Amino acid sequence: MADKMVSKHLMNLEKQFASTDPVLQKAVKVFQELDDLEFELGLLDNDETTARRCSWWPLISTLGGYSPAKSEFIDRFLDAHLHTTRHKFTVLQYTPQTNSATLPGTALDADHRLPFYKISREIEQARPGEGSKINSYLELVTVHSNKLKNKLIIDTPVLNPAAENVANTKLRQHVIAISDLVLVFTDLFDTDPEFNKDTIAGIVKHQDTNKFLYVIDHFELNLDENKIHEIIASWQRRLNDFGIFTGQFVVLSQNGNTSLIEQRINNLNSDRSYRVLDALETSIRSVDDVVMDEVESALVSWKERSNATTLIILSFVIMLILFAEIAVGILDLFFDPIIGPAIIVGLIAIMTPLHLLVSKVHAKFIIKQLHKRQKQLNLSEDLSGLFEKSLTFWRMLLPITKPVGDNKKNRKKLNGLMEQTKDLVQALNDQFSRSQHQDYQAHYDLQTEEEY
Template sequence: MADKTVSKHLINLEKQFAATDPVLQKAAKVFQELDQLEQELGLLDNDETTARKTSWWPIISTLGGYSPAKSEFLNRYLGVDLHTARHKFTVLQYTPQTNTVTLPGTALDADHRLPFYQIGRDIELIASGEGNRLNTYLELVTVNSAPIKNKLVIDTPVLNRSTENQVTSLLRQHVLDISDLVLVFTDLFEADNELVSDVVSSIVAQQDSNKFVFVIDHSEITLEAHKSLEIAAAWQRRLTEFGIHTGQFIVLSYGSSPAAIDQRVNNLNNDRSYRILGTLEKSIRNIDDVIFQEVEEALVLWKERSNAVMLVIMGFIIMLVLFAEVAGGVLDLLFDPIIGPVVILVSIVILTPLHLIVSRFNAKLVINQLIKRQKQLNLSEDLAGLFAKSLSFWRILLPITTPVGKNKKNRKRINALIEQTKDLIQALNDQFSHQYQDFRTPFDTFPGNDEF
């Protein structure tokens, strides 16, 4: 099997993690093997990579209500005075430059290294025209702040009835899905129940991921340790009313150290690795569970439509023959030892290209449906590409509805990729357990990586 073109993004990732994280370096190689398989199936262009489905940066996000607790905490924690738009999703990225610079949302949509890559496509699917208004919803701010070096912070906008819509809901859900750590400020739960319901539902759905830290801000007063425990316990009981039963609770008081948050932030490299490996395994399984299934259903539909049209044409031809028989007795010619075979041969010569024309016309209609279906499933793989590769000459003529490449050989390749991913997860587990034999919590991590 000839090697396909390796994405520059994957090459950079392998170089990045070669000296700092062997697990992610090997993960990049598995992504490369997955890319080669998808390129052969017509699902991926040679210069693209499935590794772009998720950000390789550790991601922290914040959720809060309308009080200034969230923004004041970020300013204290980052040691800067930020003036971000409270109605936008703001990505904070480290820069060695002393000046803070704000870039438009289109910068996020165009950069595959950042967490809102090609989000405009998803926005356009649910709200026509809004995909071109990214700057209304997103911004990128570069910050000279050591705590976020080699990390990304996504500060979500406050819940506001005048700005909440389908797009903000989609973006907030996207942020929760891709984050490794979510700081949820409890003033969020003081907002109108109707506004907060979608966010709470998302938290409940992902609460077992252990990514949520509930921050209770009392930074204006000094609290003793036992009082902080009482406040945390009270909030814990209150959140059970929302269906939230897990998560870490941290009380911030005047002069207190954010050590607990620092500990979680320091664990992000580990959390990020598990997230990437999870995305890798899902991408591999999707070939069988989603992609082959969708394309096979499309091929069945295409065959049914094409055959139906040909039956109509054949029926029309038969009617003409019967009419001719009534008029002049042409059926006797079909039984002639010389004329009969010639008529059959001429019919095949005429009907075969006609069948090809009908099939290709119906294929265009099905491809348009597949493109829409791909957007609905939020797949980066080109379903229409695999469908088109399954339209060879003999596949059009014969009753074959299995997508090209759905065979024992590729089944073995898919299983091998899944096993490699499981081995990497085990290696990550072993790396973690070997480095930590002092009964620390499962959220501690080994030394961080220097990132691009």
């Protein structure tokens, strides 16, 4: 079998991180090894890569309610006057051009470098008929702001009861899951509970990821430190009622300190790296825990159906023989030392290709079911590809239900890739610890110089 060519996407990623992030550069190599294994199993096309399942940009997202607090903050933060569509999920991307441009949702759906890649399939799954209307849900806006360099902001639409539907809920859940930092404006909790319950459930589900920063907007007021602490304590108690017990708080006021937001944004590269490594680990685990199990289950169903059909045909043949015995008496021929074995060989010669034909017919129905199952699970792996590779001559005849490649050799490969990923997480931990130590040392040296 020909070796898989290296995806252009992976080559570009490796060049991008060669001088800036050695951990992610090594992660690209692990993705390539996973690609090779999945290609060998028929799960991946030659020009595809598992690295496309996650965005490699650091991602900030915003969640808010009816008030303009969210959009006003974005304008202040980017020092720009944006005219985004409040009912769409808007991805804000840096441009060196001074003029802003708005691109349709198809630009996001088709570009594997950006979030929402192939999201139309998930929308179609959540709400049939809506996948083709991607432009009514998404847009990409380019902004000339240095604060957007090498990062993206996803501005989610306000919770509007008139426009809310299953697809919007699905997109919000997706945004929460893929973001490295989520700025949650507290006016979200003042909206109609009927329409914000799914969003709050998504926050509760991911609250232990430490990605949420709750923004309390009092920009029109001048608040002292004691008042700010009182406001935060009040909101902490209120969010506890929603089942939210973790996350940081910041109060925006005329004299407020936004250093916490700046600090979190400065740490986005590390947050992004952890997210990419988590996606890599999930992809490795899914081969054994999800893909193999799904294909094995399909093979069991296929084998049962094929054998049952063949047994029905064989039973019909036996009934014909019994009728022939009643009519002309031919059973004695089966006991003839020459004719008997010849009849049995002939029967096997007829039933074997017939069983193969029956198996291939049933395989077509199973393949259609696997395509549906793949969409339900939102898998990029081609389940039918591994299934078809498992339809060899002897596997059709013998009681084998394990997929091709489900063996100790490949499990050892997967375990090796998992160990490499864990080593990269450890290296990232060490890298982050060194960075914090250097920041502390620089701060200490500065204080020392000032004292002298």
